[in-house]
Amino acid sequence: AQSVTQLGSHVSVSEGALVLLRCNYSSSVPPYLFWYVQYPNQGLQLLLKYTSAATLVKGINGFEAEFKKSETSFHLTKPSAHMSDAAEYFCALKAAGNKLTFGGGTRVLVKP
């Protein structure tokens, strides 16, 4: 069975500080991994994706993520948080089949 675990349901960072959101996955086949962002009462917007090419993936809005097979992780980072980064972030896995399996989400609060 495939699964995604996001460590920390809430993260609070100061504006300008590093944002680090953790994602670990379990999959019996090589995974494709995604990070999405969701603003209140909106759908999900794709931030970035890993599809077995480069292990360090750059996305929109200054975010990047690194795929580490040995650690079964795909953590999301941004060097300097901005107030507009306050949102909920979801890590998702596509393994066998076409559906996405999502983690529980991490809500980011940015303090001025």
Added chain:
Amino acid sequence: DTGVSQDPRHKITKRGQNVTFRCDPISEHNRLYWYRQTLGQGPEFLTYFQNEAQLEKSRLLSDRFSAERPKGSFSTLEIQRTEQGDSAMYLCASSLGGQYYEQYFGPGTRLTVT
């Protein structure tokens, strides 16, 4: 490109009523997905279409739920005899086939069952 659209954005209904939601995918996308998201949780997969064929259904999709994509373009999701536990955000996504795996999501339909 107008993105994935969903209608209505909000629906309030009384328990026992039937509701129907519509999703219009990105025009060239042949794959369409439905997910359900409850408060504080990640989206959960409900069902998936490739063109007009419904290829996969989750066990979450009880017999009160039915989805169609009759001409391989827009899709509808109907819930019969709604229950309070059906209250959730219903998200639609679409994607190209083949090597293009990323799914693009619509704004969702928030259902409240009173």
